[in-house]
Amino acid sequence: MPHIDSYYANTLVAKTDFAPLSGNIEVDVCVIGGGLAGLTTARELLKHGKSVALLEGNKIGWGASGRNGGFVSDGYAEGILNLEKKLGVAHAKALFDISREGTAYVRQNIEGFAANGQLPQQNWLNLVRHDAGDKLKQSVEKLSTVYGANYQFWPTEQVRAQLKTTRYFQGLEDKSAFHIHPLNYCIALAKDIDQNGGQICERSEARAIHKHDGHFKIETAGGMVKAGQVVLCGSAYMHDLFPKIESAVLPVATYVVTTKRMKEQLASAISFKGCISDNRRAGDYYRLIEDGDRLLWGGRITTQKSEPRALSGLLRRDIEAIYPQLAGLEIDKAWSGLMGYCTHKMPVLAELEPGIWTATATGGHGLNTTAAIGIVAAEAIAGKSDRYKHFAPFKAQWAGGPVGRLATQFAYWGMQIQDYWDER
Ligand SMILES: Cc1cc2nc3c(=O)[nH]c(=O)nc-3n(C[C@H](O)[C@H](O)[C@H](O)COP(=O)(O)OP(=O)(O)OC[C@H]3O[C@@H](n4cnc5c(N)ncnc54)[C@H](O)[C@@H]3O)c2cc1C
Known part of the structure; x- marks a missing residue:
């Protein structure tokens, strides 16, 4: 399938077309999934001297990686203070440092070989609506002193000087965050892999993995990849290939x-140029794009796989509820995407069985964590480090199937009610 009709697909700076797999090839490692997790893993494996084929069922960046908000920041979908409660400070800090490596990797790339089509804006303001x-000030102090996070506390007056709304109170500014054009970044990674000898095959869904003595054969409609190791990076879009990981990853839209x-209207409401969100x-x-010409706004989550018919109307009303001065705004593009979540809200980076690895389930915090787990997975597969063991507590556990999905949906509704009461 082609890229969905999104702002990103309409502002692609380099159109690429990688041919589907045709015939049989042999490589050290076959990566399945051409999102940021698969692309980073493949790129890093090449640097470690491995030969690599990457199979993508649709187009590079077709999944969440080419559709997201574009916010890159340290951390994981699970909060670092929650990780500290479960694992202790030292382990939580090791994980946080790996996440920071992911942020730095993306920054270095978009300032280097992947600069085309990027207009990165710095910093992220995360706000409370009550x-x-x-409380927030204390968290900022702890995260800065114990974890070395580059956070700054904003009192309400400072927030309201930048954002003309009474809906927000205090804020946390993350000074290592920035925003990017994620689809342009995916394509730049793919081109880099291609130029460095990796084989990228689009429109090449992996349909089956056959196990043989000492190697695997990965079957697609047009041919077969023989590989010593396999890395599964299909996230919420992978079906009927490897049930153990698919049943652990909940698709959340x-x-x-x-x-x-x-x-002009936007300038009257929003002065802050970086990423903005509420907690x-x-x-x-949301964030201003094209030098303040347009607003890119994301929100709402559901475990129902179908898209709501009135998507643009829903989000337009969300925008107007915060900024009444933007009433009457017109939506240009509206789209949705699936994030892959495990119940522990952490990525799964593990060797599921000998020779079959996965680096996936980065949830709604994937732009730095796909880079982080891609780097660490490649090191592990190349035998260069055992840092993947930091992720050992986060297993690919069954998420409960349709019942789990329903339970998660109820949990979200419960959390939304809690948010509502916090604001009251
Ligand atoms: C709307 C939206 C907004 C978001 N905003 C942000 C944000 O601002 N900041 C942030 O950090 N994170 C954000 N995220 C999360 C982030 O985008 C994801 O965590 C990340 O992109 C996941 O990357 P991935 O490579 O694991 O999966 P994906 O990008 O989903 O890629 C998986 C790929 O695997 C392919 N595939 C699946 N099965 C097969 C198969 N059998 N054979 C071949 N190919 C296969 C699919 O076609 C797909 O292209 C957002 C997500 C969404 C959906």
């Missing part, structure tokens, strides 16, 4: 819209 008093050009469980996330 008066949190000193979220939505994004971009507005038509409205520079509700299913909060809004």
Whole structure:
């Protein structure tokens, strides 16, 4: 399938077409899935001297990686203080440092070989929608001193000087965050892999993995890859290939819209140029794009796989509820995507059985974590480090099938009610 009709697909700077797999090839490692997790793993494996084939069922960046909000920041979908409670400070800090490596990797790339089509803006302001008093300030101090996070506390007056709405109170500014054009970044990674001898095959769904003595044969419609090792990076879009990981990854849908050009109206509401979000469980996330001409706005989550018919109307109303001065705004593009979540909200980076690895389930915090787990997975497969063991507590556990999906949906609704009460 082609890329969905999104703002990103319409502003691609380099159109690429990698031929489907045809016939039989042999490589050290076969990576399945051409999102950021698969692309980073493949690129890093090449650097370690491995020969690599990457199979993508649709187009490079077709899944969540080419559709997301574009916010890159340290950390994981699970909060670092929750990780600390479960694992202790030292382990939580080791994981946080790996996540920071992912952020730095993306930054280095978009300032280097992947700069084309990027207009990165710095920093991320995460806001509370009820008066949190000193609570946020205390978290900022702890995360900065213990974890070395580059966070700064914003009092309510400072927030409201930049964002003309009474809906927000205090904020946390993350100074190592930035935003990118994620689809342009995916394509740049793919081109880099191609130029460095990796074989990328689009429209090449992996249909079956056959185990043989000491190697695997991965079957597609047009041919077969013989590989010593396999890495599964299909996230929420992988079906009927490897049930153990598919049953652990819950597909969670979220939505994004971009507005038509409205520079003056936007300037009257939003001065902050970086990423903006609120800290509700299913909060809004947004940013100005094209030098303040348009607004890119994301929000809402659901475990129902179908897309709501009135997607743009829903998000338009969400925007107007925060910024009434933007009433009457027109939506240009609206789209949705699936994030892969495990119940522990952490990525799964593991050797599921000898020779079959996975680096997946980065949830709604994938732009740095796909890079982080890609780097660490490649090191592990190349025998260069055992840092993947930091992720050992986060297993590919069965997420409960349709019942688990329903339970998660109820949990989200419960959290939304909690958010509502916090604001009251
Ligand atoms: C709307 C939206 C907004 C988001 N916003 C942000 C954000 O602002 N910041 C952030 O950090 N994270 C965000 N995320 C999360 C982030 O995008 C994901 O965590 C990340 O992109 C996941 O990357 P991935 O490579 O694991 O999976 P994907 O990008 O989903 O890629 C999986 C790929 O595997 C392919 N595939 C599946 N099965 C097979 C098979 N059998 N054979 C071949 N190919 C196969 C699919 O076609 C797909 O292209 C958002 C996600 C969404 C959906």
